[in-house]
Amino acid sequence: MAFPKRQLFLCCNENDDGSGCGAFGTDKAAKALKESLKAEGKWGEVRVTRTQCMGQCARGPVGVLYPEGRWIMGESATDQQELRELLLSSDRSGG
Numbered sequence: 312m313a314f315p316k317r318q319l320f321l322c323c324n325e326n327d328d329g330s331g332c333g334a335f336g337t338d339k340a341a342k343a344l345k346e347s348l349k350a351e352g353k354w355g356e357v358r359v360t361r362t363q364c365m366g367q368c369a370r371g372p373v374g375v376l377y378p379e380g381r382w383i384m385g386e387s388a389t390d391q392q393e394l395r396e397l398l399l400s401s402d403r404s405g406g
């Protein structure tokens with residue numbers, strides 16, 4: 312299996328007290344994004360991985376896009392269309 316060109320690690324952690332990035336809907340966004348990428352035949356070329364806490368709770372919800380190492384924060388981390396565009400973009404500037 313080839314390495315993906317891009318991989319998004321999206322924090323889907325939900326704490327018992329209702330806090331955590333997952334409380335913002337990241338889990339739902341990650342699952343829907345994965346399904347749409349599979350339907351388009353893009354899964355494998357790019358991937359979305361749901362993670363536990365990445366230690367950036369105060370900035371949450373958060374994700375990080377590789378290979379750029381670009382942090383995705385706030386509403387952008389739950390916007391499926393924006394995440395999809397980031398994963399499939401040819402721009403590697405990381406900006």
Ligand code: FES
Nearest residue numbers: 322332364365367
């Ligand atoms: S719960 Fe997402 S970074 Fe901590």
